Amino acid sequence: MNYYGEHVTKLIEELGRLPGIGGRSAQRLAFHILNMPKENAQALADSIMQAREKVKYCSRCFNLTDTDPCPICSSSRRNPNQIMVVESPRDMAAYEKTNDFNGVYHVLHGLISPMDGVSPEDIRIRELINRINDKTEEVILATASTIEGDTTAMYIARLIKPLGVKVSRIAKGVPVGGELEYVDQITLAQALKSRLEV
Amino acid sequence: MNYYGEHVTKLIEELGRLPGIGGRSAQRLAFHILNMPKENAQALADSIMQAREKVKYCSRCFNLTDTDPCPICSSSRRNPNQIMVVESPRDMAAYEKTNDFNGVYHVLHGLISPMDGVSPEDIRIRELINRINDKTEEVILATASTIEGDTTAMYIARLIKPLGVKVSRIAKGVPVGGELEYVDQITLAQALKSRLEV
Numbered sequence: 001m002n003y004y005g006e007h008v009t010k011l012i013e014e015l016g017r018l019p020g021i022g023g024r025s026a027q028r029l030a031f032h033i034l035n036m037p038k039e040n041a042q043a044l045a046d047s048i049m050q051a052r053e054k055v056k057y058c059s060r061c062f063n064l065t066d067t068d069p070c071p072i073c074s075s076s077r078r079n080p081n082q083i084m085v086v087e088s089p090r091d092m093a094a095y096e097k098t099n100d101f102n103g104v105y106h107v108l109h110g111l112i113s114p115m116d117g118v119s120p121e122d123i124r125i126r127e128l129i130n131r132i133n134d135k136t137e138e139v140i141l142a143t144a145s146t147i148e149g150d151t152t153a154m155y156i157a158r159l160i161k162p163l164g165v166k167v168s169r170i171a172k173g174v175p176v177g178g179e180l181e182y183v184d185q186i187t188l189a190q191a192l193k194s195r196l197e198v
Numbered sequence: 199m200n201y202y203g204e205h206v207t208k209l210i211e212e213l214g215r216l217p218g219i220g221g222r223s224a225q226r227l228a229f230h231i232l233n234m235p236k237e238n239a240q241a242l243a244d245s246i247m248q249a250r251e252k253v254k255y256c257s258r259c260f261n262l263t264d265t266d267p268c269p270i271c272s273s274s275r276r277n278p279n280q281i282m283v284v285e286s287p288r289d290m291a292a293y294e295k296t297n298d299f300n301g302v303y304h305v306l307h308g309l310i311s312p313m314d315g316v317s318p319e320d321i322r323i324r325e326l327i328n329r330i331n332d333k334t335e336e337v338i339l340a341t342a343s344t345i346e347g348d349t350t351a352m353y354i355a356r357l358i359k360p361l362g363v364k365v366s367r368i369a370k371g372v373p374v375g376g377e378l379e380y381v382d383q384i385t386l387a388q389a390l391k392s393r394l395e396v
Contacts, residue, residue: 003261003287003290003291003294004253004261004262004263004287004291005253005262005263005264005265005268005269006264007245007248007249007252007253007264008249008253008262010245010248010249011245011246011248011249013245014241014242014245014246015242015245017238017242018227018230018231018242019226019227019230020223020226020227021227025218027288028217028218029216029217029218029219030249031286031287031288032216032217033216033246033249033250034249034250034253034262036250038250038251040215041246041247041250042247042250043212044212044213044215044216044246045243045244045246045247046243047205047208047209047211047212047213048209048212048231048239048242048243048246049239049240049243050205050208050209051205051206051208051209051228051231051232052231052232052234052236052239052240053236054205055202055203055205055206055232063201063202064202064203064206064232065202065203066203066204066205067203070203071203088229089201089202089229090225090229092201093201093202096201
């Protein structure tokens, strides 16, 4: 369907390869880009190549970063001995937004999932173990509350506990502001089991 | 929220400016781009700049094209004297997919819409009038079946009829395959009014 000539068709094709962008969205985006001021199109194209070329992983926590170590790992205001283990940079960002955590992170870049062929060696578990030393106070397992998240957390806990380091797991329960009637039964049961005395 | 460093944040920002791409989608797309093979990221960035730089409007029909006149206007197999007037290149493509029209197009790039401040001078109506000559057999108004589409069609019809050229409007009615019970009342009434003897 080369109705618009080669260049527009190519642009639609490339946009259509992105996740969640179907044929129609790709077409809409392409026409938007064609109508953009040239500087904006240039800025978009540049940002793609800059990000792809310049962004690397922090050699300590494996977060995405422009500088190594990343701003969090190199900040003197963070406690380097409290390590929160997360699945992805997005989860790291989610916890940063809470402004409630003052330690550092360790980004696994995946969760153990035998179904998807992801084994412990495929994610950054070895690098986590290597970071742990005498000074490490706590490792907080903040993986998702899914089978993969729980499996990964348990696997890591079993490796770390023998090192004599405190290991914790973020709590499962009813979301804050969540009406009980809309919360699923497994979460309700878990919230009851994890109840705290007030 | 500069959790990922400048380059990733910039990429998320640029992607988030595209229509229909919210903050979360922009983040998802950005991480996908970061994980792409470098050639693919390059291909995406290139296609943006190539399209923005090389694509122009056909000087006859104002379709998007790499060559001027566009492949349709320069095809010897198309009837240059039957002109279908459409709002956008997308509508042109929609009719091309039917394989049922052998004339040429005229792309208005918009519809008259006083509410949005779009007046007849803002779209390619003057250029349409200039294309019409002694040989022109028919002008088919294929704008949308909306207030703006109807207004634009009526406006153009009033300009062209005095030139002694046949002007037609695509039919309104029940969509093919459409169950009557799901078709809105205005369309049903229109379909009745436009009924043809069989």
